[in-house]
Amino acid sequence: xxxxxxxxxxxxxxxxxxxxxxxxxxxxxxxxxxxxxxxxxxxxxxxxxxxxxxxxxxxxxxxxxxxxxxxxxxxxxxxxxxxxxxxxxxxxxxxxxxxxxxxxxxxxxxxx
Amino acid sequence: xxxxxxxxxxxxxxxxxxxxxxxxxxxxxxxxxxxxxxxxxxxxxxxxxxxxxxxxxxxxxxxxxxxxxxxxxxxxxxxxxxxxxxxxxxxxxxxxxxxxxxxxxxxxxx
Numbered sequence: 001x002x003x004x005x006x007x008x009x010x011x012x013x014x015x016x017x018x019x020x021x022x023x024x025x026x027x028x029x030x031x032x033x034x035x036x037x038x039x040x041x042x043x044x045x046x047x048x049x050x051x052x053x054x055x056x057x058x059x060x061x062x063x064x065x066x067x068x069x070x071x072x073x074x075x076x077x078x079x080x081x082x083x084x085x086x087x088x089x090x091x092x093x094x095x096x097x098x099x100x101x102x103x104x105x106x107x108x109x110x111x112x
Numbered sequence: 113x114x115x116x117x118x119x120x121x122x123x124x125x126x127x128x129x130x131x132x133x134x135x136x137x138x139x140x141x142x143x144x145x146x147x148x149x150x151x152x153x154x155x156x157x158x159x160x161x162x163x164x165x166x167x168x169x170x171x172x173x174x175x176x177x178x179x180x181x182x183x184x185x186x187x188x189x190x191x192x193x194x195x196x197x198x199x200x201x202x203x204x205x206x207x208x209x210x211x212x213x214x215x216x217x218x219x220x221x222x
Contacts, residue, residue: 032209043202043216051209089156093206100146100204100211104155 002027006090006103013080013110021075021106023064023090031092033066033073038087038105047088085110114139118203118214125221131176131190133217135203138184143205145186147178150200162186193221
């Protein structure tokens with residue numbers, strides 16, 4: 001079945017540091033890939049998405065590129081802020097069954 | 113526009129009491145609907161999904177149940193809550209290659 005693997009957290013960074021959160025997946029066919037963000041005490045919000053190989057999703061300074069050859073969708077940001085502190089979820093939806101599959105989430109803590 | 117709402121936002125219930133969480137969707141018809149649970153320090157676990165009225169698939173055997181009495185309404189229930197039912201419950205639906213989530217419901221069983 002489909003699966004998503006994210007790096008273990010928490011990831012702790014200083015403000016303005018570079019961020020990478022790794023995400024790899026296994027899926028049948030060509031899934032759509034997503035990053036969701038959950039701020040403290042809130043629900044999940046879509047951060048960015050990519051629907052085909054080599055697509056780059058971007059939003060709020062975050063980027064992720066759909067890499068079919070490495071089955072990866074790593075999240076990056078050049079300069080993090082304290083307000084980016086949240087839990088980040090990588091997810092996929094494969095064309096075979098439209099049931100979203102999520103990674104376990106990676107907690108990001110940014111210190112001033 | 114498409115929206116999704118769920119309630120209540122927070123609740124504290126004693127062990128053995130019943131539960132009802134409600135989710136409604138607007139701006140779309142016959143959506144697939146999902147209930148997820150996020151336990152403390154853990155990821156998202158798919159509990160139930162529904163492809164239409166009266167159609168429920170359970171992913172995890174437990175003392176929870178789901179119902180879909182109307183096209184855009186999805187209800188999560190329990191007759192007798194357990195301590196292990198505590199967590200953050202999310203309703204979701206897919207639309208246009210995106211998954212939309214409700215605001216979430218924090219359940220604490222005491």
